[in-house]
Amino acid sequence: AVARAFAADAPREGTLVDARAILLARSTDTGDRAREPLALGLAPGQPTRLAPWGLFDGVARGGGEAARLRWASLARGPVRIAVLATESAEQGATIARAVERYLPRESREAARQCPTAAPWVPPVGAQRAAPLPAGHAPRAFVTVPVDASGGGQAAATLTAHALGGDGGLLERALESTGARASAYLLGAPASSVLVVEIAGPDPALDPAIAQVRALLSRVGRGALSAPELERATARFAQSTMEAQLSPRKRLVDLWRGLPSPDAPTAPALAAWLAARLRDDRVSVTTARVTPP
Secondary structure (H helix, E strand, O other), X not given: OHHHHHHOOOOXXXXXXXXXXXXXXXXXXXXXXXXXXXXXXXXXXXXXHOOOOOOHHHHHHOOHHHHHHHHHHHHOOOOOOOOOOXXXXXXXXXXXXXXXXXXXXXXXXXXXXXXXXXXXXXXXXXXXXXXXXXXXXXXXXXXXXXXXXXXXXXXXXXXXXXXXXXXXHHHHHOOOOOOEEEEXXXXXXXXXXXXXXXXXXXXXHHHHHHHHHHXXXXXXXXXXXXXXXXXXXXXXXHHHHHHHOOHHHHHHHHHHOOOOOOOOOHHHHHHHHHHHOOHHHOEEEXXXXXXX
């Protein structure tokens, strides 16, 4: 059924209009629009690397004909299939062959390898200020590039767990500023950034940015205590287990060829923090409503 739906004629205009309305509402309801300056600043010319649902203005202007042409182009392939087999590898191969019967001929005959995307290199030490439309709360984003080689992705994930959550380093560091912050990874595993997103009243943003930068610098110099590392490791293990129980996440990881991550050892984490959390590697993006 999925293969037939994918290979069928492109959706009608009414379906595309409904999809656009859903995406625009999602951008507003989830706060994604306030994060658009981050995607534009970190990946100029390729913001959908970090904003896969699209930017608000681009989605609003998108026409049905362009969407149908893109749909047809994707259906022609190459198409990559990921299968979670419950019995054996042969079961997965059988499902893949069954799916192929419903794909367009061009897709079946296309090269069995997806084209290689141009590498994305996040900026280092950049400062950027961007305007927000009226009605949106100001945000600030403090980011550090993550190199996936040598266990960098796992180290960055563990660092995000140490920073975020109830009782995390960010909560304590920003207690007196009136701002709040969360930490997460953004981007594909091969090239991503560790993001600290700060929200709060406009006057609180700059003091909070200074506190976050100072916190990252301290952590990079070895200020992460044994109890803080233990807490972060427990959160890492919990999130890894939840991901392994999610068929959707497992399919995405299978499609990307990603193994299940292991938490880095304390010495490996310390070496990564010292190399990555230097202040000269930190970038800052602020997004504020421009006064009339």
